[in-house]
Amino acid sequence: MTSSDLGNGVLIAALVAAISAAGAGFLGGRTHDERLLASARNGAFVVAGLLLLAAVILVAGFVNHDFSLRYVAEHSSRAMPVEFIVAAFYSGQPGSLLYWALTLSIFSSIVVAVNFERLRVLIGYVIGVLMSVEIFFLLVLAFVSSPFERLLSVPADGRGLNPLLYDHGMLIHPPMLLLGYSSVAVPYAFAMAALISGRTDAEWIRASRRYALFAWAFLGAGNLLGAWWAYHVLGWGGYWGWDPVENSAIMPWLALTAYVHSVMVQQRRGMLKVWNMALIIGTFCLAVQGTFIVRSGVISSVHSFAQSAIGPYFFAFLAVVVIFSVTALLTRLPLLKDEGHFDGVVSRESGFLLNNVLLISIAFATYWGTVFPVLSEAVRGVKATVGAPFYQQVNGPLLLGLLVLMGVGPLLPWRRASGATFRRSFVAPLALPGIVATILVLLGLHKPAAAVALAAALFATATVGWEYWRGVRARVRATNEPAPLALARLVARARPRYGGYVVHLGVALVAVGVISSQFYQQSREATLPVGSSMSIGRYDLTYRGLTEEQGADARTVAAQLDLMEDGGPALRVAPARVFYESFNDQPATHVVIETRRLEDLYLVLTGWGDDGTISLVAFVNPMVSLIWFGGIALLLGAIITLWPERIVVPRAAPVRDWVPARRMLAEGVASEA
Amino acid sequence: MKRSLAVGLILLLSIWLTAGIIRADSLDDEARRIGQEVQCPVCQGLSVADSPSQLATQMRGIIRSKLQAGEDRDSILAYFVDRYGEGILMTPPRGGAGVVIWVAPYVGALAVLALVLWMVRRRRAAPEPAEPPDPALASYLEEVDRAAEAMRSEPLR
Numbered sequence: 001m002t003s004s005d006l007g008n009g010v011l012i013a014a015l016v017a018a019i020s021a022a023g024a025g026f027l028g029g030r031t032h033d034e035r036l037l038a039s040a041r042n043g044a045f046v047v048a049g050l051l052l053l054a055a056v057i058l059v060a061g062f063v064n065h066d067f068s069l070r071y072v073a074e075h076s077s078r079a080m081p082v083e084f085i086v087a088a089f090y091s092g093q094p095g096s097l098l099y100w101a102l103t104l105s106i107f108s109s110i111v112v113a114v115n116f117e118r119l120r121v122l123i124g125y126v127i128g129v130l131m132s133v134e135i136f137f138l139l140v141l142a143f144v145s146s147p148f149e150r151l152l153s154v155p156a157d158g159r160g161l162n163p164l165l166y167d168h169g170m171l172i173h174p175p176m177l178l179l180g181y182s183s184v185a186v187p188y189a190f191a192m193a194a195l196i197s198g199r200t201d202a203e204w205i206r207a208s209r210r211y212a213l214f215a216w217a218f219l220g221a222g223n224l225l226g227a228w229w230a231y232h233v234l235g236w237g238g239y240w241g242w243d244p245v246e247n248s249a250i251m252p253w254l255a256l257t258a259y260v261h262s263v264m265v266q267q268r269r270g271m272l273k274v275w276n277m278a279l280i281i282g283t284f285c286l287a288v289q290g291t292f293i294v295r296s297g298v299i300s301s302v303h304s305f306a307q308s309a310i311g312p313y314f315f316a317f318l319a320v321v322v323i324f325s326v327t328a329l330l331t332r333l334p335l336l337k338d339e340g341h342f343d344g345v346v347s348r349e350s351g352f353l354l355n356n357v358l359l360i361s362i363a364f365a366t367y368w369g370t371v372f373p374v375l376s377e378a379v380r381g382v383k384a385t386v387g388a389p390f391y392q393q394v395n396g397p398l399l400l401g402l403l404v405l406m407g408v409g410p411l412l413p414w415r416r417a418s419g420a421t422f423r424r425s426f427v428a429p430l431a432l433p434g435i436v437a438t439i440l441v442l443l444g445l446h447k448p449a450a451a452v453a454l455a456a457a458l459f460a461t462a463t464v465g466w467e468y469w470r471g472v473r474a475r476v477r478a479t480n481e482p483a484p485l486a487l488a489r490l491v492a493r494a495r496p497r498y499g500g501y502v503v504h505l506g507v508a509l510v511a512v513g514v515i516s517s518q519f520y521q522q523s524r525e526a527t528l529p530v531g532s533s534m535s536i537g538r539y540d541l542t543y544r545g546l547t548e549e550q551g552a553d554a555r556t557v558a559a560q561l562d563l564m565e566d567g568g569p570a571l572r573v574a575p576a577r578v579f580y581e582s583f584n585d586q587p588a589t590h591v592v593i594e595t596r597r598l599e600d601l602y603l604v605l606t607g608w609g610d611d612g613t614i615s616l617v618a619f620v621n622p623m624v625s626l627i628w629f630g631g632i633a634l635l636l637g638a639i640i641t642l643w644p645e646r647i648v649v650p651r652a653a654p655v656r657d658w659v660p661a662r663r664m665l666a667e668g669v670a671s672e673a
Numbered sequence: 674m675k676r677s678l679a680v681g682l683i684l685l686l687s688i689w690l691t692a693g694i695i696r697a698d699s700l701d702d703e704a705r706r707i708g709q710e711v712q713c714p715v716c717q718g719l720s721v722a723d724s725p726s727q728l729a730t731q732m733r734g735i736i737r738s739k740l741q742a743g744e745d746r747d748s749i750l751a752y753f754v755d756r757y758g759e760g761i762l763m764t765p766p767r768g769g770a771g772v773v774i775w776v777a778p779y780v781g782a783l784a785v786l787a788l789v790l791w792m793v794r795r796r797r798a799a800p801e802p803a804e805p806p807d808p809a810l811a812s813y814l815e816e817v818d819r820a821a822e823a824m825r826s827e828p829l830r
Contacts, residue, residue, distance in 0.1 A: 236723040243718060268820070275792060342793050353789050360785045365778035372774050376765075386774065387720060387763030389710050394778045413816075432680070436687050443688075458687060474813050494821035523705045525733060589725075606725050615730065 003066055007057045007148030014050035014105075015138040017043050022131035029124025029197060037120075040127040044112050047134055048105035055102050058095065058147050062088055067158050070149040071095060077160035077582065079553040087170045088161050093310065094147035096178055100291060101137040104130065104182040111186055111211065119207055125193035133185050136317045145310050160553070163580045163588035169229035177222025177249055177294070181287045183215035184252060187259075188284035191277055195328040200273065200335045205263055210642060212280075216260055217638035219253040219287075224510075224631040235589030235604045237523065237619040239627065240514075242391040247370045248293040251363045252286035255279060258359040261352050268414065269349060270339030274329070275356075277336065281325040286363075288318055343415040351409035358402045365394045392518075400453055403511055406504055407433075407459035410467055433458035450519040457511040464501045464508070471498070495640055502637030509630030516623035523620075529613045537620040539601055540564045546612055547574070555579045556590075559605045559614045565596060575605040575616070598623045704737045707746050710763050711736075711753050720763050 021043025028036030058071070062085040067073040075088045075095070090096035108130040115123055141147070164170075190208035194200050226249065231239040240246060259279040265272050292314040342349055369386040376384035411426060437455035445451045468487070475486035491498040526534040528543040535541070544560040558576035565571075576590040592603040602619040708722030713729040721732045732753075739749050753761050765771035 235725075236719075238723070241723070271793065275789075349793075353793065357782070357786050357789055361778070361782035364781040364785065368774070368777050368781065372765075383760055384765050384771075384774070385712055385718070385760065385763055386765070387710075387712070387718070390764040390774070394775075398782070432683065432687075436684060439684075439688055470813055471817060490817075494817045497817060497820050521705075522699070522702060524701050604725075606730070607727075 002068065002150065003057055003061055004069055004148045004150040007054055007061075007069075008142065008146060010050050010054045010057065011138060011142040011146070011148070014047050014054065015135065015142055017046040017050060018131045018134040018138055021047060022128050022135060025124045025126070025128030025131060026196075027124075029122075029128060029193070032120070032124075037116075037124050040124060040131075041112050041116055044105070044108045044127055044131060047131065048102075048109040051098070051102040051105045054098060054147075055089075058089065058098065059085060065158070067156075068151055068154045069147075070151045071147045073151055073155055073158045075158070075161060077158040077553070080158075080161055083171065084161055084166065087165045087174075090174050090178065091161060091165050092147075094141065094145045094149075096174065096294075097137055097141055097145060097291075097310075098147050099175065100178055100182045101134060101141060103179050104134060104137070104185055107183055107186050107211070108134070111189075115207060119203070121197055121199050122190065122193040122204060122207070125196045126189045129189035129192045130185060133189075136313075140310055140313055144313060160580065160582040163554075163578065163583045163586060164233060166580070166588065167229065167233045169225060169232060173222060173225035173229045176218055176225055178291070180215055180217075180219030180222045181252070181291045183211065183218060184256065184284050184287040186211040187215065187280055191280045192325065192328060195277065195332045198332065198335060200332060202267055202270075205267060205276075209263070212256065212260060212263070213638060213642055216253070216256045217635060217642070219249075219256060220638075221631065221635055223249055223253055224627070224634070228628060228631075231624065232591065232593065233589070235591045237521070237602050237604070237617070237621065239517075239624065242366075242369070242388045244370050245294050247366045248286070248290040251366055252283050252290055254359050254363040254366070255283040255286055258356045258363075259283060261359075262356050265349050265352050271341070271349070273336040273338060274333065277329050279356075281322075281329065284325075285318060285321055288314070288321065346412065347416050348409070348412045348414045351405060351412045355402065355405055355409060358398050358405065362395050362398045362402075365398070366391065369394070399511075400456060403453065403456040403460060403508075406507065407456065407463045410463050410501070410504070430459065430462075432462045447519050450515060453515045454512060457508045457515065460504060460508040460511075464505045467501055468498070491640065495643055499637045499639070499641030499643075502640055503634050504637075506630045506633030506635075506637055509626045509633055511630075513623045513626035513628075513630060516626075517621045520622050521619060524618045525616070526618075527613055527615050529611070534616070534618070536601070536618045537599075538566050538596075539618075539620070540567070541603075541616070541618065542570075543614060543616075544572075546608055546614065553581050557605075557608065558590075559608070559616065561603070561616075563594065563601070573603065575603040577605055595625055598625055600624050700737065700740050703746075704733065704740055707736050707740075707749055708733055710750060712761050712763050714757060714761065 021040050024036045024043060025040035027033070028040050058069075060066075061069045061072045062076050063082070065072070065076070065078055071092060071094055072088075075091045076085065080088065088095075090099045108127070111130070112123065112127060115126070119126070187208040190204040190211075194204035223246075226246065227239040230241070256279075259276065262272050262279060263276050266276050292310070369390050372386050373384050376382055408426075433455040436458055437451050440454070441448075441451050445454075468490075471490045472483055472486050475481060475490050476483055479486065481489065522537055524534060524536040528534060530543060530545050533540055533542045540563075542562040542564075544562060547558050547560055549556045549558070556576050556578050558574040561573050561575070562570040563573045571594075573592045573594065575592045577587040578590055579587045589604060592601075594601040594603075600619075600621040602621055604617045604619075605614060606617055607615040705722045708729075709720045711721040711732065713719045713721050713724035713726055713732070715726055715728050716724045719729075721729045721736070735752075736749055739752070744752075750762065759766055759771075765774050767775055
């Protein structure tokens, strides 16, 4: 038996197991039959086991250079370093779909194992929905786009990995993003289970909160890693180009960001139930669409969209998801009556609502820009391009609004803000950015939009600092703990809150990086003969000559340059282009990025002549490093938020700590009376 | 005293950090910005500013020399539209049928806003008492407590 037969056999077995688990799940959810539920649970485990086996077979194919597998032949070669098997695994459509299905099956198993005993009412339907999604992916994998397709004439060597993927960023960026896409299915399954079973109380939200945040963190990290990869590998001096693939990756993240905020309103006030359902349904649809656009290999040509083999299947699946979800939602509308209502126009609730309006508007504008070329061609027969300037002009102001709101929102009280609280909470966090912005403008920050945006980011940062300061001060007064201990206990006590603030800090850092580099990027382009110089900002570059080096499977052409900063000692840098043997027509760019203080000097070798002259493009990108630091803060905040409670804090101790606070309040009230 | 010192330090730090980016635009920066609005005719979806192709390099040269000759952004864009048609721009024009693309996002944003407002339209229920207007220190802790309770991921049994 060949590995091709074996692999396909395993996929079909997994498909059968998924069908049986889905059926048992739905039936068990309806009848509460113990045996059906147990069968659904075991079915979910079997699917995960079989998909793991399929992945092992594919990896073995890569390790053994089994070029009778088309996928292995097209995405690897004998010379490929072994760690890039990871990248080769999902560098094509079938492999990444297998990865998607595998990660979803693992999540499903975890969800089932954790919740089987305590969520008896929902779990059957949760398994049913998760396995139904799995059925779709397994159908595509087994019959349409199989990673185990056999080549009749086996080549001596494989085609090799696309040179763009020969980067270590590629080892983590796609898996992160795909992990984000597939994990969105989990909160979606909980929402659907709540609708089908009619148990629409807050239970599904509590049970799925962690999974939703998990998906959010992975989508966010996947997007940022994508930006990082583009910046380091693509060599055009930027990190985000608003192309369709990037857009389809950011949209589910935007929708999920809206969801993780608005769901707090439901938990706290019992409002927005229908809205939250709609958000999680939309997020899942966007994630499926994103997987499809990213993985169908169509970047800008929307024509091949429908021609791609998996196109019709994905559209059919999306249609089924939409019809099924909307029907379920409409049927259960009477159960989704809000319990609370809005008390004040200025309140935390309205802050969250405005946050949702802005996020969904950004997602909508992005969606619109992505599909407009298709619409325009279909309706008017005119090819239209919607490029970065459109998104900058439309989404820019909306993003600025969001940034301001990130400063305002956390300071607003629930229900209603009185004039006095309002003023008191805002004076400190507003004063700081106000002063800084004024000074910057006086110093010569002549772009008002940049000054406002930077001040807004600073405001959001100040709000986070203020919230931490208030919390620590209150704890120190109430418990007499030393400040660092008070800080640790404060965070441990209310992880979602203080982890969320760390996330806000990360977003503010990203914002400063983006604003600075968008408004204040410098660029120079020059054609240099040997021995001549160019300068950009504080840097002088002298061209010393072109070198050429033949490696095992690639030829590297590098321009040797002496870099001097502020007339200091020279440093040798060498931006290069690399020609891989099987991809001679698309040389990879090796940019030089020198980070000084917070600015990056970014050098790209764009061409050279027979006489040894080179064309060089140089950028100075201020504060781009802050985007990456912000990404780290974002992940850190997500980890704080997600950290399990029982392990770190023993339940009893902190409760005692709070007693003095309550007593203080009681005494305060008594003395006033 | 300690507090104003801390605030002062934060102020200085943020000014020092941001002051580094302040500088005037040069001709090259303006050329790059214009290049970002023009599509490279031989590439897929790349702008003239970002494309490594020969033609894009030439077009960047044209933009620079026209800027040096004193032309402004609009006339340079008009020059390219003249030669290649409107499809050369990275975004559809704001006039004519192209206006749809620019207006729709704002219509969309207003629609979302209207939807949300309709969703939370105030019902004539008796107003519940507002939370204590004065968040004293202790009540801040209670607020944190309450928020933590609401977010507790353990289902209530």
